Amino acid sequence: xxxxxxxxxxxxxxxxxxxxxxxxxxxxxxxxxxxxxxxxxxxxxxxxxxxxxxxxxxxxxxxxxxxxxxxxxxxxxxxxxxxxxxxxxxxxxxxxxxxxxxxxxxxxxxxxxxxxxxxxxxxxxxxxxxxxxxxxxxxxxxxxxxxxxxxxxxxxxxxxxxxxxxxxxxxxxxxxxxxxxxxxxxxxxxxxxxxxxxxxxxxxxxxxxxxxxxxxxxxxxxxxxxxxxxxxxxxxxxxxxxxxxxxxxxxxxxxxxxxxxxxxxxxxxxxxxxxxxxxxxxxxxxxxxxxxxxxxxxxxxxxxxxxxxxxxxxxxxxxxxxxxxxxxxxxxxxxxxxxxxxxxxxxxxxxxxxxxxxxxxxxxxxxxxxxxxxxxxxxxxxxxxxxxxxxxxxxxxxxxxxxxxxxxxxxxxxxxxxxxxxxxxxxxxxxxxxxxxxxxxxxxxxxxxxxxxxxxxxxxxxxxxxxxxxxxxxxxxxxxxxxxxxxxxxxxxxxxxxxxxxxxxxxxxxxxxxxxxxxxxxxxxxxxxxxxx
Amino acid sequence: xxxxxxxxxxxxxxxxxxxxxxxxxxxxxxxxxxxxxxxxxxxxxxxxxxxxxxxxxxxxxxxxxxxxxxxxxxxxxxxxxxxxxxxxxxxxxxxxxxxxxxxxxxxxxxxxxxxxxxxxxxxxxxxxxxxxxxxxxxxxxxxxxxxxxxxxxxxxxxxxxxxxxxxxxxxxxxx
Numbered sequence: 139x140x141x142x143x144x145x146x147x148x149x150x151x152x153x154x155x156x157x158x159x160x161x162x163x164x165x166x167x168x169x170x171x172x173x174x175x176x177x178x179x180x181x182x183x184x185x186x187x188x189x190x191x192x193x194x195x196x197x198x199x200x201x202x203x204x205x206x207x208x209x210x211x212x213x214x215x216x217x218x219x220x221x222x223x224x225x226x227x228x229x230x231x232x233x234x235x236x237x238x239x240x241x242x243x244x245x246x247x248x249x250x251x252x253x254x255x256x257x258x259x260x261x262x263x264x265x266x267x268x269x270x271x272x273x274x275x276x277x278x279x280x281x282x283x284x285x286x287x288x289x290x291x292x293x294x295x296x297x298x299x300x301x302x303x304x305x306x307x308x309x310x311x312x313x314x315x316x317x318x319x320x321x322x323x324x325x326x327x328x329x330x331x332x333x334x335x336x337x338x339x340x341x342x343x344x345x346x347x348x349x350x351x352x353x354x355x356x357x358x359x360x361x362x363x364x365x366x367x368x369x370x371x372x373x374x375x376x377x378x379x380x381x382x383x384x385x386x387x388x389x390x391x392x393x394x395x396x397x398x399x400x401x402x403x404x405x406x407x408x409x410x411x412x413x414x415x416x417x418x419x420x421x422x423x424x425x426x427x428x429x430x431x432x433x434x435x436x437x438x439x440x441x442x443x444x445x446x447x448x449x450x451x452x453x454x455x456x457x458x459x460x461x462x463x464x465x466x467x468x469x470x471x472x473x474x475x476x477x478x479x480x481x482x483x484x485x486x487x488x489x490x491x492x493x494x495x496x497x498x499x500x501x502x503x504x505x506x507x508x509x510x511x512x513x514x515x516x517x518x519x520x521x522x523x524x525x526x527x528x529x530x531x532x533x534x535x536x537x538x539x540x541x542x543x544x545x546x547x548x549x550x551x552x553x554x555x556x557x558x559x560x561x562x563x564x565x566x567x568x569x570x571x572x573x574x575x576x577x578x579x580x581x582x583x584x585x586x587x588x589x590x591x592x593x594x595x596x597x598x599x600x601x602x603x604x605x606x607x608x609x610x611x612x613x614x615x616x617x618x619x620x621x622x623x624x625x626x627x628x629x630x631x632x633x634x635x636x637x638x639x640x641x642x643x644x645x646x647x648x649x650x651x652x653x654x655x656x657x658x659x660x661x662x663x664x665x666x667x668x669x670x671x
Numbered sequence: 672x673x674x675x676x677x678x679x680x681x682x683x684x685x686x687x688x689x690x691x692x693x694x695x696x697x698x699x700x701x702x703x704x705x706x707x708x709x710x711x712x713x714x715x716x717x718x719x720x721x722x723x724x725x726x727x728x729x730x731x732x733x734x735x736x737x738x739x740x741x742x743x744x745x746x747x748x749x750x751x752x753x754x755x756x757x758x759x760x761x762x763x764x765x766x767x768x769x770x771x772x773x774x775x776x777x778x779x780x781x782x783x784x785x786x787x788x789x790x791x792x793x794x795x796x797x798x799x800x801x802x803x804x805x806x807x808x809x810x811x812x813x814x815x816x817x818x819x820x821x822x823x824x825x826x827x828x829x830x831x832x833x834x835x836x837x838x839x840x841x842x843x844x845x846x
Contacts, residue, residue: 242846245746246772246793272845279768355762355772358747 142216144173152381153630156187157218158194169394176220176230177258179236179344180296181208183394184401186305189295191236194257195228204228229262239274239319240345241291249346255294274319283311284461285405286340286348290322293347299323299339304535306402306499309333323347334501337405341391346633352408365613366393368600370461370507370546370593371407372557374500375602378403380411380594380613387411387594397606404501413547413592416616418573420589426581436589436619438532440629443541443568443586447478447630450539450566454483455528457542457561459551461621463598464607465517469510470543470627475519477631482537483521484528485512488551502603505550507593511601526667532563540564543623543632544571546592570626589620720806728788731779733823734798735831741823742834743798745774749790753774757783769838777822781807782815790822797836802828 141150149172153161158181163170169183179191187209195204199217204224210217220223236255244250252582276290291416299321300312311331315324325331331339332556338348362381369376369390376399381389390411392403412418425432425441434442447454456474458467474480487493488505506512516522532538545551548571558577561567562585569578570588578587594613601607625635682688705710714721734742745762761776763774790799804827809815823831 245744245748250746275842279771355745355764358751359748360751 140212140216141219142212142214144218145221147173149173151212155212157196157205157210157212158430159183160212161207161220170618172349174220177232177262178208179254179294180298181402182298182342184296184306185301185342188301191232191294191296193229193232193236195232197222197225197227204447215385226262229258232260233258234267234269235459236294238269238271238296239276239291239354241273243289243292243346244510247289247292248349249292249343249345249513252347254344276320276322280324282325283336285336285351285353286331286356287354287484288323289347289349292345294325294345295323296344298342298344299348302335302339302342303331303333306338307333307335312339334404334406334497335402335499337408338392338402342401350389350408350445353391357383357385357388362388363614364391366388366505367594367613368608368610369403369407369410370600371404371410371505371550372502373460373504373506373509373603374399374502375507375600375606375608376403376407376500377608378407382411382594382614386415386417386616393652398602398608399500400425404499404502406501410547411594413573414594414616417615419592419620420572420574421617422619423589424579424585424587426583431579433519436621437625437629437635439586440570440621440626441632442628443566443588444632446566446584447539447541447568449633450479452480452482453537454478454480454539454541455484455537455564456480457484457486457528457540458512459486459488459543459545460504460509460512461546462508462512462543462603463513463593464508464511464595465598466623466627467512467598470630471515471519471521471626473627473631473633475521477633481519481521482523482528482531483516483519484525485516486522486525486542488553504603505547507602510603510605511599511607514601529560532560537564537567539568541568543571543590544569544575546572546590548573548575568630570621570623572620581615588626589617590626591620592616593623595620678788710733723803723805725803727803727805728786729803730781730801730807731784731817731822732788732800732802732828732832733777733819734800734834736824736834737837739831741773741777741798741819742796742836743774743777744796745772745777746795748793748795749799752789752793754787754789755783755785755841771775774819777819779817779822780815781817797834800832802832 139152141148142160149160151164158176158178161171161173161176162183163172176194176196178194180188181194189206189209192206194207196207197219198205198210209221240255244256247253250256278289278291280288280289280290295314299313300314303309303312311324311325311329311333312323314321316322337350340348347528361383362384364379364381366377366379369378377393377395379391379393380387381391390408392399392401394401422433423436425434425439425442456470471483474483487509489503492503528537542561548554549669553619555577558581562581562583565582567583568586568588572590572592595615597610597612598610599607621629628635745760747760750758750760757780759776760774761779762772763775765771765773776785786801788801791801
């Protein structure tokens with residue numbers, strides 16, 4: 139375990155750690171740069187070392203020349219410094235070289251605002267470039283594949299994307315072609331960059347050379363807020379960051395979690411934000427009467443539907459998909475079991491034959507974020523029903539009312555149509571889900587459609603394929619009237635919605651015994667302050 | 672709250688001196704305007720108009736390129752810089768890769784605008800300027816959300832004002 143001193147701070151690292159890894163931090167502090175930041179483009183913690191950008195120069199005591207931090211291994215007693223004038227000068231000149239052929243594209247570049255070049259330029263910028271030559275023109279707006287657009291002029295040839303396709307996705311589509319200042323990123327023989335993880339190249343691109351087709355020109359990044367959550371695209375449960383503003387959600391990016399997804403996420407998971415956006419959601423609840431559809435407030439609809447569910451009692455059935463949180467399952471199943479005395483709770487599994495599929499990196503065949511969590515709760519209440527029980531119950535008429543917690547990501551439910559057809563045989567159908575569905579809206583009979591909150595609008599826990607429970611926080615509210623499954627469960631059994639009291643952190647629960655109360659302070663302060671009327 | 676101190680002196684309680692002083696001032700202006708008309712400040716408004724300096728910040732103009740298309744690249748710096756938040760832009764991908772990004776909607780809510788000129792200061796390509804027009808009343812039901820048609824191609828501009836920043840020239844110069 140060699141010890142080194144970085145910017146005056148003593149750090150103990152593992153054998154074989156490079157200087158930049160030591161500076162990047164490890165364990166709890168990973169990514170926090172505890173000993174000070176160092177400028178870098180080509181180094182990425184999840185990729186191999188290339189050492190091509192020459193920006194992470196550091197001064198090592200006793201070494202006459204500056205060294206790159208990403209490819210120098212820490213040795214015992216090394217004294218490293220990256221705040222000296224020599225280092226700053228090196229970074230400044232390194233940046234100037236990067237910018238020789240960089241176009242002044244920032245106004246139309248999607249990366250502007252989160253661009254490595256902009257960031258470093260503000261820090262070390264050399265505001266008077268000394269390059270008198272004309273800039274080399276390269277290809278712009280190159281269609282690399284179904285998800286990514288390349289602009290080779292903006293590229294600084296850090297080779298992060300090339301190494302990503304080589305090492306992580308192992309598809310080897312990208313490469314650097316030509317030599318010198320004519321070098322360009324490209325795909326061999328014009329083959330498209332088409333793999334399930336291609337958008338990660340956009341994330342790791344430190345400049346705007348690779349941009350996402352989906353996000354392209356839709357927002358400037360400084361208009362977006364971000365918040366961490368868990369991807370609900372499949373049972374891997376990648377930690378992600380969603381970017382949103384009041385117009386809706388715009389993109390999803392991965393967040394590092396060593397246990398789950400590392401630094402990456404799949405392209406499929408980057409599309410799930412669309413199902414949370416307003417235009418794809420039910421805004422109002424709908425009730426089918428003889429006169430047609432009647433729009434209602436979701437809460438009122440759930441209450442009304444609750445009367446039907448209550449009258450059905452033990453003849454009511456609950457169908458759950460694996461797309462809700464553990465807390466919600468707990469709440470609605472306990473309501474069903476304790477209040478309605480019905481143990482007819484069924485698990486609607488989409489694509490059960492593919493559930494165990496795994497592509498070797500992140501993507502799993504079980505397209506529900508919380509199948510494990512649902513099974514745990516079902517087990518807790520001793521429920522072991524099969525779908526055939528429901529089919530039989532519907533046929534014999536013992537199940538009259540069906541409450542369905544439908545899927546949030548409907549594209550992952552190829553059996554949606556069949557299930558709607560099957561469940562609509564029930565006398566009363568109470569269907570709760572967040573997204574629009576035209577098949578449901580075409581139903582006749584006693585139907586309630588109740589809008590639900592999406593995964594970004596609630597707190598909760600997802601249990602992933604490995605049994606790892608991951609808590610996440612609410613990001614924002616898209617449709618404030620929509621209900622969570624827990625709220626809907628309460629309303630369905632006739633309970634009122636109540637704000638659950640949380641321990642107040644501002645008021646002490648117990649007054650300390652030595653606290654003196656002055657007599658005149660006992661007065662109602664509001665009256666006291668208001669003065670005479 | 673400010674406290675107004677009233678003039679409570681004895682002299683102010685007399686009626687006629689105040690009235691006569693006021694009438695005197697009125698008469699003085701009447702005579703002055705009667706005999707030297709060209710120094711009179713009043714304009715006969717709809718026929719006569721006051722000329723502001725050419726630097727006056729009036730209604731916005733979106734400049735155009737040589738071919739008459741919009742100069743704006745939809746970078747949204749004006750909308751970011753706008754303190755009144757009156758600019759809304761929707762960007763889109765242009766067919767021509769050398770243009771790449773352009774606005775399909777550019778709207779200024781002129782009633783919210785405070786005419787501070789921050790938008791033209793923020794613009795990196797000289798696409799938005801503030802012109803000399805300021806008399807833009809609207810009758811009942813008029814649209815005060817000025818779109819591209821109004822901002823760039825309104826009849827007063829006679830086909831559009833050309834921007835001074837030209838991409839082709841910059842390309843040739845190797846920038």
